[in-house]
Amino acid sequence: xxxxxxxxxxxxLSFRKLSANLVADTLRxxxxxxxxxNSGYYRTESEIKDKNNVQQISYGGNITYHxxxxxxxxxxxxxxxxxxxxxxxxxxxxxxxxxxxxxxFSIDYSWTSRNAHxxxxxxxxxxxSRAILNGLLISVDPHVDLSLVQRSxxxxxxxxxxxxxxxxxxxxxxxxxxxxxxxxxxPGWAIDAYCDLYRFPWLRYRVxxxxxGHDYLVMLGYKPSKQTEIY
Numbered sequence: 269x270x271x272x273x274x275x276x277x278x279x280x281l282s283f284r285k286l287s288a289n290l291v292a293d294t295l296r297x298x299x300x301x302x303x304x305x306n307s308g309y310y311r312t313e314s315e316i317k318d319k320n321n322v323q324q325i326s327y328g329g330n331i332t333y334h335x336x337x338x339x340x341x342x343x344x345x346x347x348x349x350x351x352x353x354x355x356x357x358x359x360x361x362x363x364x365x366x367x368x369x370x371x372x373f374s375i376d377y378s379w380t381s382r383n384a385h386x387x388x389x390x391x392x393x394x395x396x397s398r399a400i401l402n403g404l405l406i407s408v409d410p411h412v413d414l415s416l417v418q419r420s421x422x423x424x425x426x427x428x429x430x431x432x433x434x435x436x437x438x439x440x441x442x443x444x445x446x447x448x449x450x451x452x453x454x455p456g457w458a459i460d461a462y463c464d465l466y467r468f469p470w471l472r473y474r475v476x477x478x479x480x481g482h483d484y485l486v487m488l489g490y491k492p493s494k495q496t497e498i499y
Contacts, residue, residue, distance in 0.1 A: 275334075284324055285322065285323055289303045301322060323349070349369075359476070360473055374391035384405070384406045387403050401433060414448070415462075435483075443466065460487045461486045
């Protein structure tokens with residue numbers, strides 16, 4: 269990482285071995301990666317056979333410009349696998365990552381003004397599918413905080429190690445809106461509530477149609493001391 273005034277640049281290069289399930293493509297006489305093993309367990313003969321059988325090279329970097337109350341950053345990461353990735357031929361895998369190379373690129377930003385903090389990121393992958401996430405945190409009162417998060421992620425978007433505020437395990441195929449509130453009416457007391465509405469425009473594993481859902485929570489908490497909390 270190098271810093272020059274308000275400009276900061278970071279670069280990295282990585283080589284690692286991965287564990288993956290392989291299937292044979294008899295027409296091309298080559299093995300294909302059908303899925304990656306992330307559990308860390310190697311208990312059976314087939315799991316032991318799949319241990320560290322694929323190599324991955326990744327490289328990328330970030331350039332960020334900071335000001336007193338805002339920042340903007342440009343990010344990029346590229347991957348190369350020793351074998352091509354080819355998920356199972358299922359409808360929900362229609363837009364899954366394919367091939368030996370992949371890349372993700374994004375612009376992230378934030379801005380703070382008095383009691384409000386705005387943040388977000390606009391991302392794209394190798395095929396120019398997009399993912400957008402924006403959030404706003406507001407302290408409307410010394411005892412009341414509000415949060416808002418919007419996300420819009422294409423059904424085609426794919427990220428190898430993506431991590432975002434989503435209902436899905438991976439940031440893919442999801443549109444949603446979250447709002448939350450935290451109220452502290454008296455010392456030691458807190459009321460927290462949120463509502464999360466989301467929609468999946470494309471099929472998912474074991475869900476053979478477009479789907480949607482919602483989560484709600486209301487929680488009352490009391491913390492009379494550092495050693496005790498009741499909710």
